[in-house]
Amino acid sequence: MRPHELPEIRHLPLFRDMLQANFEALMHGAYAQAFPAGLELMRQGDPADFLHVVMEGAVELYAHWGGRECTMAVVRPVGTFILAACIKDAPYLMSARTLERSRIILLPSSDLRAVFRRDTEFAVSVIHELAGCYRSVVRHAKGLKLRTSRERIASYLLRQSALAGNLASYGLPVEKRLLASYLGMTPENLSRTLKTLEADGVKLDGTRVIITDRAKLSALAQPDRLIDGPDSETPSAGASLPRVQGGD
Template structure:
């Protein structure tokens, strides 16, 4: 690996405090690969051979059952994914595919397990990262169980507006089909939910969304710090 690529990995909180010799052990046999959009990186129930680090692009984690598919979450750079599966030396619990051209660092899972036994800082930060992932799962579950489809969409728009600069509008970062799946809806239900939000100042122009009455939208959405991501 090039030094510039190692620095990207080092920038992640999970690896920032790792001892230099342990860092080199972890990266042995690792490689950075570029994937085009829509490539399936792995499928659920495949054996976990690598910890993945998304350096650039976007990745969708999804699951299948009974001929149905659901988006579980989206990964943005720079971030690791499937850490729990890599540590457990078991099967992937989700499938993954690229949503756009993506650069992904593949770290052998056995290296992760070896270094966790050697490096106390890495072990502690691994526990923290797994705890944060657990909290994310709880928030997502509460979002699905405690809100209507319209409320889920309204809160998603408010979160994206905040992330994109609080400019009373946003650009959807994913296709509407993917958004619908992520919010636990069919594409048809998503379309109906958008129509329901029109009286609350939501104007749709393709992927561009204008929020012309944030106060009314927030009253409907009832955002919660215990559910919504930053």
């Protein structure tokens, strides 16, 4: 592990309140590893042996069933994933692969479970983390069930604009096909719908998003803090940049 990484981890909401001794114990069993882009880190159904912390790069969490596949979330530095499976000592519900070359720290889940049993502050942090993850997925599910794909795209674009500081123009953080899968549609559908959205105040130039009429776009997307969420409640990554939507 690199010298600058330890304090970065320590400052994560998940680890910042625990006793130093326990933090050190937890980190003692940890090890960092670099992975090339496109590597499958875990497959759904595998036993959960390690909590993963993304230090550099990006990781896609996805699910598959009956030959189909869909993106569930993207985790960026500094964020953690598969906390829930580690805690329950249960099989992963999602697979994970690197989207770029990534550095990831692995914490043995048995250590994790041992430490929160003796460190109440850490237990409270885990509780908050899980509650945040839970609410994040509920929001995702609400979006899928209540909004049309057109509305999901519009609100996604507005949400990203907000994350970029309410800029009218910003770059998409992920490939379009991944975005389509995350939003629950096919790439063809996304492509076509994006084109029709030009009439509603947003235009795409390659990977560049240009909001031409925010009011109009908002009228369509009807952003709602109970779906799109306030920044304060972004899941694992505290002040970082979960560009698609984190989660565990």
